[in-house]
Amino acid sequence: MAALLEIRDLGVEFRTPAGVVKAVNGVSFDVGRGEVVALVGESGSGKSVTALSVLQLIAQPPGRIAGGRVLFEGCDLLALDEAAIRHVRGRRIAMVFQEPMTSLNPVLSIGRQMTEALRLHLGLSAAAARQRAVALLDQVGIAEPQRRLRQYPHQLSGGMRQRVMIAMALSCEPELIIADEPTTALDVTIQAQILEIMQDLCRRLGVALLIITHNLGIVARYADRVNVMYAGRIVESGPAAALYRRPAHPYTVGLLNSVPRLDRPRGRPLEPIPGSPPDLHLLPAGCAFAPRCSLAEAPCRIAPPPLRALGDGQASACFEVERLLAGVPA
Amino acid sequence: MYRYVFRRCLGALLVMWAVATLVFFMLRVVPGDPFAAMTFDAGDAQSIAALKDKLGYGQPVVVQYGKWLWHAVQGDLGNSIYGSRVPVNGMIAEAFPRTLSLATLSFLLALVIAIPAGLIAATRRNTPLDHGVTLVAFLGLSMPDFWLAILLIIFFAAGLQWLPAIGYAPLSDGFWPWLSHLIIPAVAAGTAFSAIIARMLRSALIEVLQTDYMRTARAKGLGARALLLGQALPNALIPVITVMGIAFALLMSSTVIVENVCAIKGLGRLLIQSILNRDYPAVQGAILVVSAIFVFSNLAVDLLYGLIDPRIRYVK
Numbered sequence: 001m002a003a004l005l006e007i008r009d010l011g012v013e014f015r016t017p018a019g020v021v022k023a024v025n026g027v028s029f030d031v032g033r034g035e036v037v038a039l040v041g042e043s044g045s046g047k048s049v050t051a052l053s054v055l056q057l058i059a060q061p062p063g064r065i066a067g068g069r070v071l072f073e074g075c076d077l078l079a080l081d082e083a084a085i086r087h088v089r090g091r092r093i094a095m096v097f098q099e100p101m102t103s104l105n106p107v108l109s110i111g112r113q114m115t116e117a118l119r120l121h122l123g124l125s126a127a128a129a130r131q132r133a134v135a136l137l138d139q140v141g142i143a144e145p146q147r148r149l150r151q152y153p154h155q156l157s158g159g160m161r162q163r164v165m166i167a168m169a170l171s172c173e174p175e176l177i178i179a180d181e182p183t184t185a186l187d188v189t190i191q192a193q194i195l196e197i198m199q200d201l202c203r204r205l206g207v208a209l210l211i212i213t214h215n216l217g218i219v220a221r222y223a224d225r226v227n228v229m230y231a232g233r234i235v236e237s238g239p240a241a242a243l244y245r246r247p248a249h250p251y252t253v254g255l256l257n258s259v260p261r262l263d264r265p266r267g268r269p270l271e272p273i274p275g276s277p278p279d280l281h282l283l284p285a286g287c288a289f290a291p292r293c294s295l296a297e298a299p300c301r302i303a304p305p306p307l308r309a310l311g312d313g314q315a316s317a318c319f320e321v322e323r324l325l326a327g328v329p330a
Numbered sequence: 331m332y333r334y335v336f337r338r339c340l341g342a343l344l345v346m347w348a349v350a351t352l353v354f355f356m357l358r359v360v361p362g363d364p365f366a367a368m369t370f371d372a373g374d375a376q377s378i379a380a381l382k383d384k385l386g387y388g389q390p391v392v393v394q395y396g397k398w399l400w401h402a403v404q405g406d407l408g409n410s411i412y413g414s415r416v417p418v419n420g421m422i423a424e425a426f427p428r429t430l431s432l433a434t435l436s437f438l439l440a441l442v443i444a445i446p447a448g449l450i451a452a453t454r455r456n457t458p459l460d461h462g463v464t465l466v467a468f469l470g471l472s473m474p475d476f477w478l479a480i481l482l483i484i485f486f487a488a489g490l491q492w493l494p495a496i497g498y499a500p501l502s503d504g505f506w507p508w509l510s511h512l513i514i515p516a517v518a519a520g521t522a523f524s525a526i527i528a529r530m531l532r533s534a535l536i537e538v539l540q541t542d543y544m545r546t547a548r549a550k551g552l553g554a555r556a557l558l559l560g561q562a563l564p565n566a567l568i569p570v571i572t573v574m575g576i577a578f579a580l581l582m583s584s585t586v587i588v589e590n591v592c593a594i595k596g597l598g599r600l601l602i603q604s605i606l607n608r609d610y611p612a613v614q615g616a617i618l619v620v621s622a623i624f625v626f627s628n629l630a631v632d633l634l635y636g637l638i639d640p641r642i643r644y645v646k
Contacts (some may be wrong), residue, residue, distance in 0.1 A: 055549060057545060057548060057549060082554075086551045086552075086553060087551065088551070089548070089549055089550060089551035090549060090550035090551035091551055094549070094550075095546075095549040097542060097545065097546060097549075099542055102541065102542040102543060103542045103543055103545070103546045104543055104546065105543040105546075105547065105561055105565070106543070106565065106639075106640075106641060107564045107565055107568075107638065107639055107640060107641075108561070108564070109640075116547075116550060116552065116556075116560075117550040117551060117552075120550070120551060120552065120556075121551060152640040152641070154640070154641050165546075168550070
């Protein structure tokens with residue numbers, strides 16, 4: 001069966017004063033029904049742009065879809081006109097954004113913002129939409145939902161606002177929720193709560209989840225499959241467990257080594273990746289990670305390596321993957 | 331809320347008192363003696379003094395001030411020092427509705443033009459339409475209102491004869507006579523404010539349209555109209571309302587020149603004539619009214635903020 005969401009060879013460019021930037025360059029991956037998929041990368045790696053492109057939410061200009069297709073149940077979302085994509089937005093694919101502080105309209109009540117989509121997409125009456133909003137807030141663990149509906153965003157804490165965002169995303173029973181760094185702006189304790197709620201509700205309601213994050217801890221705990229992005233390309237993809245057990249790209253290895261872990265001896269220094277992410281204006285001809293990679297050889301600097309399957313659903317875009325897996329230190 | 335309004339009203343009264351006091355003493359300092367003028371500069375010192383005594387201006391200035399203030403607090407602004415000594419209250423009561431009509435109409439006209447223009451310019455940013463709106467706005471802003479008034483009179487009154495050239499008709503004469511006399515001055519006085527408000531709204535909207543919550547709203551599937559009018563406009567109006575408040579207060583007090591060109595005996599004209607004549611009580615009365623308009627428009631704006639922006643609540 002075809003996946004729910006199939007992104008094929010997506011390319012997104014931005015016109016900037018310094019030239020055209022290829023923020024997303026030939027990205028392909030799938031999200032199956034009810035599956036939790038993570039898109040991992042540093043800021044500027046193109047993961048948010050990929051997420052926003054799915055619903056045509058990239059500002060055009062300066063952005064431009066340079067190519068590729070985004071198939072949702074076989075229908076190319078990039079080919080839809082504004083009126084048609086509006087029926088997908090919020091109804092079939094919903095989004096949760098990074099900053100709960102700024103993602104809710106400050107002058108509109110929570111109730112107004114929650115019922116809007118319900119009335120628009122499901123044609124509910126004001127009273128029915130309100131009733132449903134109360135049930136949704138209750139579902140995401142907000143006490144006194146009646147009272148909260150009358151309140152405004154500034155009267156809610158960050159965690160609570162993100163719960164409202166999740167409730168809003170779930171409101172029209174979408175098939176897919178795209179969560180763009182849903183917990184980055186929250187306290188660590190709240191982060192776990194929010195993710196538990198999201199995972200729990202998505203499992204129960206059979207909603208697929210695409211989590212955009214730079215936090216590998218989130219990926220390890222919640223994702224079924226992972227796609228690692230670097231400089232606009234996917235450099236490694238595979239089941240979350242396999243990726244942790246046997247990372248197959250020097251960048252993934254670097255990411256894992258730079259995260260503090262409790263199962264390592266105390267006092268052992270973290271190993272940050274040397275160098276810094278590339279300037280997207282000046283991408284090298286070869287592998288974008290080569291300048292920071294200890295395994296890089298001459299071929300790496302000539303052409304970007306394609307994503308190659310390694311078996312077990314894992315794939316890597318690295319010419320030197322065999323040496324990496326054989327244990328040559330990265 | 332009520333305490334806040336009460337406190338603000340007290341503050342407003344304080345400002346009005348300060349303005350009145352300042353004006354009172356400044357008037358006595360500026361050169362030009364109305365009493366000498368009334369005797370056609372031919373009177374000797376004695377007859378001038380006698381005239382002053384007769385009109386109640388023979389006492390020390392501080393005593394005059396005390397008396398004036400005492401009466402003003404009770405709502406009596408004194409009498410004109412000229413002719414049949416008309417009460418200032420009556421002069422203001424006659425002028426105020428004219429200026430209020432003119433200012434309100436100018437203000438509404440300004441909004442009716444500015445809000446759609448700002449919306450169009452912001453949503454069609456950097457298109458020929460936006461540039462067109464900007465160009466017209468700058469034209470409106472740089473045209474002196476009296477000159478615009480003269481042009482309009484030449485074209486619509488003298489040329490096409492659609493509208494009366496000058497004068498004012500009270501609303502009791504009928505709606506059309508009232509309106510037709512006001513159209514030319516209202517357009518002349520309102521154009522610049524319309525341009526300012528349109529420009530403000532444009533920049534505020536452009537900022538709002540790029541916010542995260544607008545992206546959230548778009549991701550919900552809202553249509554263009556709901557996004558613009560339901561989500562963006564309430565936010566963009568917050569800074570614009572400040573300008574609107576100032577615009578209304580300025581229209582109430584600074585239509586002087588347009589009132590002169592169009593021969594409307596409003597507050598501005600009353601003020602100018604009184605100043606030229608050094609008609610002390612009339613100047614003081616008119617200024618008191620103008621300062622009241624200013625402080626209370628500001629108060630109205632601040633209260634409007636609270637209505638439109640839930641983050642602002644006047645609890646103390």
